[in-house]
């Protein structure tokens with residue numbers, strides 16, 4: 001087992017709170033989608049606590065108000081999976097990437113599937129099309145009463161829904177039919193959820209009962225939940241988390257009726273003694289407001305969450321880590337009621353968490369890597385943990401310098417250099433080398449960073465990290481050239497720290513070590 005850094009992690013998913021379109025949004029019909037920007041246009045949005053933590057510092061979210069002294073670490077993450085639904089989004093943040101979307105059936109389910117379903121249930125099938133849940137019982141309820149055939153329908157989501165009158169099919173029997181369907185619907189027919197939709201009443205007045213039940217498909221691979229549970233820690237699910245993971249890897253589950261109950265339960269759990277993960281999904285944002293294109297409703301719900309957050313933060317204990325994020329977008333002011341392909345925001349706070357911007361990350365799975373590392377659980381996955389960067393300023397500067405290498409203009413040397421300069425104000429300025437066809441006008445990465453910082457008024461400097469290599473690969477340390485050392489000596493004290501990034505970490509030197517006798521007038 002790894003070293004445990006936190007006793008408890010609270011991972012709260014604000015369902016559908018997207019942070020702007022992903023580069024491939026157009027392929028999903030979502031060009032320009034931006035859930036948070038749509039909310040920012042509502043007068044109902046008031047989120048002082050999220051702003052205090054630094055939500056407005058996330059790249060592209062400056063319209064929410066940037067914060068010079070944030071209390072949390074932030075970033076936004078890209079979805080690698082091919083989808084934009086809750087299941088695939090939660091799986092990816094739990095460490096499992098889905099190259100294929102869950103299948104949808106806009107033309108209904110194939111004959112052979114329904115034949116097998118009828119063979120196992122001994123009942124016929126009605127409808128078999130995408131349909132509204134209330135309309136489908138109004139239109140097919142009578143025929144169902146007469147024939148005993150089951151009403152099977154779907155939606156734009158990956159679902160197989162079975163509606164039946166409680167007098168014709170008792171709910172327990174309906175659940176057994178759902179389990180049969182679940183066993184049939186695998187492989188290319190592996191829908192995200194089979195849903196029991198019991199209803200009651202007389203023709204013309206049918207109503208759905210609360211005995212709806214979801215039977216989800218299991219994630220392909222082991223998720224962080226399995227790993228945390230196997231390490232004998234608690235995995236507490238609040239809201240629909242248990243459904244999304246088909247109950248796997250969960251030690252305790254609290255289903256909820258919506259955000260209010262989810263927040264209340266979470267506030268209760270923060271006072272409870274457990275060790276491990278408390279994984280919460282707040283579904284109203286998506287279900288009640290995103291899909292219904294209710295911008296003000298969505299904004300008001302986020303305002304309520306923010307108010308709750310203000311009361312929740314002081315209850316966190318010394319060894320708690322709080323992570324806030326989302327699972328996909330559902331822009332309430334775009335032209336569809338559907339989910340939207342967006343980045344998700346990430347806000348972290350807790351002991352040792354530095355007020356940093358962790359940039360733009362390549363996969364939601366970075367969350368799984370972070371959560372498991374925080375809890376000291378070994379979990380190999382495709383994500384990279386942000387914990388080191390979140391809690392160690394040198395690790396963060398190192399990562400910033402490496403990221404800055406990507407901007408290098410170095411067609412002549414082929415050598416990319418990135419630098420990240422930490423100022424007295426806490427701001428970090430990055431730089432890259434910028435070469436020129438005439439060679440001598442080339443500027444080094446370190447001086448780019450200094451020039452940017454100086455021209456923004458910074459005059460106090462704490463530390464710089466420098467990373468260099470060919471094609472983005474770091475092979476050895478890249479200490480600054482003599483000219484850069486001389487420039488540093490103009491503005492920095494002798495103890496100014498210079499980190500030369502190596503493949504594993506970094507080597508630290510002071511300026512006086514690297515330039516004992518600078519030139520001065």
Ligand code: THU
Pocket residue numbers: 410413415417432433434435442443444445446479480481484
């Ligand atoms: N370079 C830097 O960016 N920083 C240094 O301290 C040393 C050199 C760049 C300049 C040039 O584009 C490339 O590395 C090869 O010399």
